[in-house]
Amino acid sequence: MAGTDTTTAPGTGSVGAGLDALESTPAGRRPFTRTLREKILPPLTAVVVVLVAWQALITFHVVDDPSKLPSPGDVWARFREDWFQGKLLGYIWTSVSRGLLGFALALLIGTPLGLLVARVRFVRAAIGPILSGLQSLPSVAWVPPAVIWLGLDNSMMYAVILLGAVPSIANGLVSGVDQVPPLFLRAGRTLGATGLQGVRHVLLPAALPGYVAGMKQGWAFSWRSLMAAEIIASFPDLGVGLGQLLENGRNAQDMAMVFEAILLILFVGIAIDLLIFSPLERSVLRGRGLLVKN
Amino acid sequence: MATALAKADPSAEYAARLDHVSKSFAGPGGQQLVLDDITLDVAPGEFVTLLGASGCGKSTLLNLVAGLDRPTTGSIGTDGRPALMFQEHALFPWLTAGKNIELALKLRGVAKADRRTEADRLLDLVRLGGAHGKRVHELSGGMRQRVALARALGQESSLLLMDEPFAALDAITRDVLHDELTRIWSETGVSVLFVTHNVREAVRLAQRVVLLSSRPGRIAREWRVELPQPRRIEDAPVAELSVEITDVLRGEIRRHGRH
Numbered sequence: 001m002a003g004t005d006t007t008t009a010p011g012t013g014s015v016g017a018g019l020d021a022l023e024s025t026p027a028g029r030r031p032f033t034r035t036l037r038e039k040i041l042p043p044l045t046a047v048v049v050v051l052v053a054w055q056a057l058i059t060f061h062v063v064d065d066p067s068k069l070p071s072p073g074d075v076w077a078r079f080r081e082d083w084f085q086g087k088l089l090g091y092i093w094t095s096v097s098r099g100l101l102g103f104a105l106a107l108l109i110g111t112p113l114g115l116l117v118a119r120v121r122f123v124r125a126a127i128g129p130i131l132s133g134l135q136s137l138p139s140v141a142w143v144p145p146a147v148i149w150l151g152l153d154n155s156m157m158y159a160v161i162l163l164g165a166v167p168s169i170a171n172g173l174v175s176g177v178d179q180v181p182p183l184f185l186r187a188g189r190t191l192g193a194t195g196l197q198g199v200r201h202v203l204l205p206a207a208l209p210g211y212v213a214g215m216k217q218g219w220a221f222s223w224r225s226l227m228a229a230e231i232i233a234s235f236p237d238l239g240v241g242l243g244q245l246l247e248n249g250r251n252a253q254d255m256a257m258v259f260e261a262i263l264l265i266l267f268v269g270i271a272i273d274l275l276i277f278s279p280l281e282r283s284v285l286r287g288r289g290l291l292v293k294n
Numbered sequence: 295m296a297t298a299l300a301k302a303d304p305s306a307e308y309a310a311r312l313d314h315v316s317k318s319f320a321g322p323g324g325q326q327l328v329l330d331d332i333t334l335d336v337a338p339g340e341f342v343t344l345l346g347a348s349g350c351g352k353s354t355l356l357n358l359v360a361g362l363d364r365p366t367t368g369s370i371g372t373d374g375r376p377a378l379m380f381q382e383h384a385l386f387p388w389l390t391a392g393k394n395i396e397l398a399l400k401l402r403g404v405a406k407a408d409r410r411t412e413a414d415r416l417l418d419l420v421r422l423g424g425a426h427g428k429r430v431h432e433l434s435g436g437m438r439q440r441v442a443l444a445r446a447l448g449q450e451s452s453l454l455l456m457d458e459p460f461a462a463l464d465a466i467t468r469d470v471l472h473d474e475l476t477r478i479w480s481e482t483g484v485s486v487l488f489v490t491h492n493v494r495e496a497v498r499l500a501q502r503v504v505l506l507s508s509r510p511g512r513i514a515r516e517w518r519v520e521l522p523q524p525r526r527i528e529d530a531p532v533a534e535l536s537v538e539i540t541d542v543l544r545g546e547i548r549r550h551g552r553h
Contacts, residue, residue, distance in 0.1 A: 016421055019436055190362065287387075287429060289431025
C-alpha cells in the first residue's frame with residue numbers, strides 16, 4: 001500500500017505549508033473593552049443626550065404643559081409605580097407572549113409556503129406577486145376585518161400577526177433560495193445530493209442568510225401588527241398589553257402613561273431583535289465569513 | 295474499514311469512454327454545434343489533459359462526462375459517478391473544511407462513526423492535517439482547492455474530472471499544487487481527466503494531452519507525454535513539447551480568423 005510517503009521532490013510540501021501560513025487570515029474575536037468602546041458607548045451617549053435635551057425642555061420652560069410633555073422624572077415615576085405594583089412585567093408579557101407565539105406560527109406557515117413559491121414554478125407564478133404585494137399592505141388594515149371575522153379575542157390578534165409576518169418570512173426564504181449560487185447546486189449534484197437530499201444538504205443551508213433576514217423583518221412586522229391590533233381592539237377581557245396600555249393612557253389623558261407605553265413598545269422590539277435575531281444573523285454570517293469586521 | 299482509496303479497477307476496460315459524442319445548444323441562429331464527434335477513452339489510472347482555446351467546449355465536455363448534462367448524440371460510459379472539481383472551489387461556506395469532506399462521505403454512505411477519521415485521513419493526504427475545523431473563508435485559495443480535492447477524492451470515484459481547477463491561483467501556489475496532484479494521483483491510482491487552456495500545465499501533468507479545436511470542439515491531435523514524473527514546469531523537455539503543442543494550437547485558432 002502506498003500510504004502517505006511522498007514521491008515529490010523534498011521541500012514542495014513545506015513550500016505549500018509556507019504559502020498556507022502567508023495567505024490565511026487569522027480569525028479572532030474582538031476584546032471586550034473594544035466592544036464597550038465601539039458598540040456600547042455610542043448608543044448609550046445618544047440616549048443620555050436625548051434625556052438631557054428632554055429635561056432641558058422642561059427645566060427651561062420651553063414646554064410648560066405636563067399634559068403635553070411629561071418630564072423624564074414623571075415617566076420614570078410611572079415605571080416605578082407599575083413595577084412595584086407588579087403590573088409592568090404583566091403588560092410586557094401579555095404582548096411578548098402573543099408576539100412570539102404569533103411569530104412562531106408565522107414561521108410554521110411561512111417556511112413551507114416560501115419553499116413552494118421558490119421551487120414550484122406554477123405556485124410562484126400564481127401567488128409570488130401577491131406575496132410581495134402583501135408586504136407593502138400595512139397590517140393595520142387587517143384589524144377591522146379580523147375583528148369582524150374572529151371577534152375581540154386572541155385569535156384575532158394572531159390572525160393580524162400572521163398576515164403581517166408570513167409574507168416577509170416566505171419572501172425572505174424565496175430570495176434566499178434565488179440567491180443560491182448555481183455552482184453550489186452543481187457541486188451538490190456531483191456529490192450525489194439530489195432531490196430531497198439536495199434540498200436538505202445544499203439548498204436550505206445555502207438559502208439560510210436570506211431566510212434569517214426574512215425572519216428578522218418578519219418579527220418587526222409581527223410586533224408592529226400586534227401593536228396596531230392591541231391599540232384598535234382594546235377590550236378589557238383581552239388583558240392589558242402594551243398597545244392597550246397606550247390606549248388607556250390616551251383615554252385617561254395621562255401623557256406619562258402614554259410615554260411609558262411607547263418606550264416599552266420600543267424597548268421590547270429592540271430587545272427581542274438584539275437578544276434573538278441579531279445574534280442569529282451574526283452567527284450565520286460569521287460562519288460564512290460574510291460579516292465585515294471593522 | 296478500508297484505508298486505501300479507490301484504485302482504478304485494472305480489470306475495467308476504461309475509466310471513461312466517449313463514443314462519437316456530439317452536443318448542440320439552441321442558439322440565436324438555430325442549433326449551435328459545440329462538440330462534434332468526440333471519441334475518447336481514458337484508461338484506468340490514466341492522467342489525460344484536455345487542452346483547448348476558449349469556445350472549444352471543454353467545460354461542456356466535462357459536464358457531459360459528469361452526468362450534469364446529456365449528449366445530443368453518441369454515448370458516454372463511466373465506471374460509477376465521477377467526481378468533479380471546479381475552477382472555483384465550490385466548498386460549502388456553511389460547513390467547516392472537514393465537514394465539507396464528511397458530507398461527501400455521508401452522501402456516499404460511509405457510516406457516521408467512520409466519517410471523521412476518513413475526513414482527517416483525506417485532509418492529511420492533501421497536507422492539510424489539522425484543518426478539519428477551519429472555516430472556508432479562513433483558508434487561502436490554494437488550501438481551498440486542496441480541500442476541494444480532498445472532498446472529490448472522498449467520493450471514491452475511480453475517475454476525477456477537473457475543470458481548470460488551478461486557473462484562478464497564483465503561479466507559486468499552482469506549482470505546488472501540480473506537485474501535490476501528481477503525488478496524489480500516483481498514490482491513489484485514480485484516473486484523471488483534466489481540462490485546461492494552459493499548455494505547459496497540460497504537459498507538466500499528463501500522460502496524454504488531447505488538443506481540441508474550437509467551434510465546434512473536435513479532437514485535433516493527441517500527444518503522449520513519456521517524461522518521468524515528478525516533472526517541473528520549467529523542465530526543458532516540458533518546454534519543448536509545449537512549444538510544439540502551442541504551434542498547433544495557434545494554427546487551430548488562426549483558422550477561425552480566416553472566415
